[in-house]
Amino acid sequence: MSRSSTRFDTKKVNSELVTLTYGALVAQMMKDLDNTDDVSKQLERLGYNMGIRLIEDFLAKTGTGRCLDLKDTADKIQTAFRMYLGVQPNVANWSAAGDEFSFILDTNPLTDLVELPDDLKSLKYCNIICGAIRGALEMVQLDVQSWIVQDQLKGDQNTEIRVKFIRRLEDAMPAGED
Amino acid sequence: MADETLFELLHSEIVNYALESNEIKYKESKDEDLSIIEYIGFSTGFRIIERLTKDMPRFKDELDTMKFICTDFWSAVYKKQIDNLRTNHQGVYVLQDNGFRFLTKLSNGKQYLEAAPRYVAFTCGIIRGSLANLNINCLVTAEVQNMPSCKFHIQVQRT
Numbered sequence: 001m002s003r004s005s006t007r008f009d010t011k012k013v014n015s016e017l018v019t020l021t022y023g024a025l026v027a028q029m030m031k032d033l034d035n036t037d038d039v040s041k042q043l044e045r046l047g048y049n050m051g052i053r054l055i056e057d058f059l060a061k062t063g064t065g066r067c068l069d070l071k072d073t074a075d076k077i078q079t080a081f082r083m084y085l086g087v088q089p090n091v092a093n094w095s096a097a098g099d100e101f102s103f104i105l106d107t108n109p110l111t112d113l114v115e116l117p118d119d120l121k122s123l124k125y126c127n128i129i130c131g132a133i134r135g136a137l138e139m140v141q142l143d144v145q146s147w148i149v150q151d152q153l154k155g156d157q158n159t160e161i162r163v164k165f166i167r168r169l170e171d172a173m174p175a176g177e178d
Numbered sequence: 179m180a181d182e183t184l185f186e187l188l189h190s191e192i193v194n195y196a197l198e199s200n201e202i203k204y205k206e207s208k209d210e211d212l213s214i215i216e217y218i219g220f221s222t223g224f225r226i227i228e229r230l231t232k233d234m235p236r237f238k239d240e241l242d243t244m245k246f247i248c249t250d251f252w253s254a255v256y257k258k259q260i261d262n263l264r265t266n267h268q269g270v271y272v273l274q275d276n277g278f279r280f281l282t283k284l285s286n287g288k289q290y291l292e293a294a295p296r297y298v299a300f301t302c303g304i305i306r307g308s309l310a311n312l313n314i315n316c317l318v319t320a321e322v323q324n325m326p327s328c329k330f331h332i333q334v335q336r337t
Contacts, residue, residue: 013254016229018185024221025192028214032199050187057183084181
């Protein structure tokens with residue numbers, strides 16, 4: 001009777017589920033590896049694996065074509081952030097050569113409910129996002145590097161994720177295709 | 179707010195991670211140690227239930243709690259309700275889900291059946307963790323005979 005009316009906001013639950021599951025995973029890794037550098041590296045790799053598969057979902061859902069230039073790429077990643085994390089980061093700090101840019105997030109759902117203890121200040125908690133960006137872009141023939149410049153968990157105002165274009169990957173296309 | 183796809187990918191990466199760390203720990207044995215996955219589920223369940231039930235009235239009894247798990251909780255986490263709940267009224271509950279979310283994309287039948295335990299361990303943990311935070315100590319096991327349906331057996335431990 002009274003309880004049947006309690007419907008949860010499934011979107012919010014799902015988001016918290018991701019946050020909490022990710023937190024539990026990081027905690028488990030910390031226990032297993034006992035070294036923040038190794039954990040950061042693992043998280044990046046994990047994100048890479050997720051990015052490889054996430055890009056297919058993204059392309060299927062949005063139906064976008066190839067990126068024309070890096071500005072276009074940045075815009076599309078911005079869309080992906082909104083789709084998957086529900087946040088709208090700002091694209092900023094373009095380098096003079098136009099091959100580097102940053103995403104600035106004022107809120108980060110991954111770090112909701114999270115607080116880093118002092119002895120883990122070197123842990124790159126959000127490295128999974130960097131990995132996901134790298135993995136996803138590799139699938140569309142873009143080799144990039146990605147790292148965290150600012151982190152709210154470490155007392156910064158925003159979370160800033162830097163992306164640097166390295167090179168375009170060449171596809172070994174069979175003759176007569178594309 | 180995160181998308182559902184993200185949760186599914188994260189879940190499969192957890193499975194991946196657990197299998198890899200198994201390989202390092204026990205090179206020889208063929209047994210799969212799924213306790214890492216279960217434990218990650220446990221801590222997740224333990225925390226999420228607190229956030230979900232904080233504005234709710236207290237549950238009447240054990241059965242009431244189980245009903246909550248089968249309906250509201252399950253539809254919040256797995257997008258559908260449990261299809262069948264059975265109990266012997268002595269602390270054993272069987273929850274049956276005919277289209278379990280983590281198995282639907284895996285197979286429809288008996289193919290890959292040997293891999294199924296990896297994909298239900300996390301959920302066993304979530305149930306155990308949630309109930310533990312609601313003051314019910316229990317043992318949760320899963321049984322998969324034909325994917326994508328799955329039965330969760332909950333055995334309440336009484337002292």
